Amino acid sequence: MNQLPSSTRPTMADVARAAGVSPSTVDRVLNARVPVRSDTASRIHEAAQALGYHPVGVIRARLQDERPRRTLGFLLQQRSSAFYGGLADALNAATQASPDMQGRAVVEFLADLAPQAVCTQLEQLAKSCDALALVAADHPRISETIARLRAQGKPVFALVSNLDAAAHAGYAGLDNRRVGRTAAWFITRQARQAGPIGIFVGSHRYQCQELCEMSFRSYVREHAPDFELLEPVVTLESDHYAQEATRDLLQRHPDLVGVYVGGGGIDGVLQALRDHVDSQPAVPLVAVAHDLTPTTREALVSGYLQAVLSHPLPQLAERLVGAMAEALAEPAPLARQIIVPFDIHTPESV
Known part of the structure; x- marks a missing residue:
């Protein structure tokens, strides 16, 4: 491979100009004379790499060496x-x-x-x-x-x-206010008719779940007042308890049109929903949950979930x-x- 003439090779001044620093700062990084802020050193390294500056390996080594443990x-x-x-x-x-x-x-x-x-x-x-x-x-x-x-x-x-x-x-x-309102938008827009909506939380002490529930309710009050919001079901982050609670909810509210799982216990909720949907395929139910996992991905593909809002x-x-x-x-x-x-x-x- 032919090397570029020395006159066309990038210089320390070129690196300094591209990084927005002085040549002396580049020299400090190259020769480890005086400590340089990590973000500044990173910027110099990126500029040197982009320009093809020959001593970029030295800069990389200095950057690695100077980072605190x-x-x-x-x-x-x-x-x-x-x-x-x-x-x-x-x-x-x-x-x-x-x-x-x-x-x-x-x-x-x-x-x-x-x-x-x-x-x-x-x-x-x-x-x-x-x-x-x-x-x-x-x-x-x-x-x-x-x-x-x-x-x-x-x-x-x-x-x-x-x-x-x-x-x-x-x-x-996440911005949990937006998460809750987005979940409410999905359920109220996709439900075939207005009716009761069940909400699941792991515990009222998790701020993320509390905010999701509050904002979910806020959206429904504002944009879909014909829907009935049921009292939240606390799953205690337990799949077993969530499954039993979901079965009980479906028995007490056979006209349920939506389910929002804003907390733990999703595997239990999904198992109960599978049993319900498989036994009553004519009853449409819109379900939204949090976080894409192998379980929630499979539930989306199988049609038991209609949306997953994920970190x-x-x-x-x-x-x-x-x-x-x-x-x-x-x-x-x-x-x-x-x-x-x-x-x-x-x-x-x-």
């Missing part, structure tokens, strides 16, 4: 859940790929959802981590634990479901890990809000 802890729910398994994989990948640090992820799952058990496991995880994120129900004890960890210099983020904790470092998840896991994980790195580098007095757009899946899109 960080351990991020993630406390998730239900090890058996396909959603949390996928989220764990995304968090591991995002931490390893972070341009801001040499990251290591420690992912744990909650066996006991009681507030005191959550606090105990969170504090234990914090002993080996620099920053943390957790999925938990809102509770004063959890807020107190987060405040203690913040005082120790360990930021804690709420993940998927926000928390009232004043000391938390931020929230990463974009790679994007959510990448944004959260970036915010955690920022919180460690530059602590902020106000909580960071990381809102990602949700994905909409239908039987024709999976």
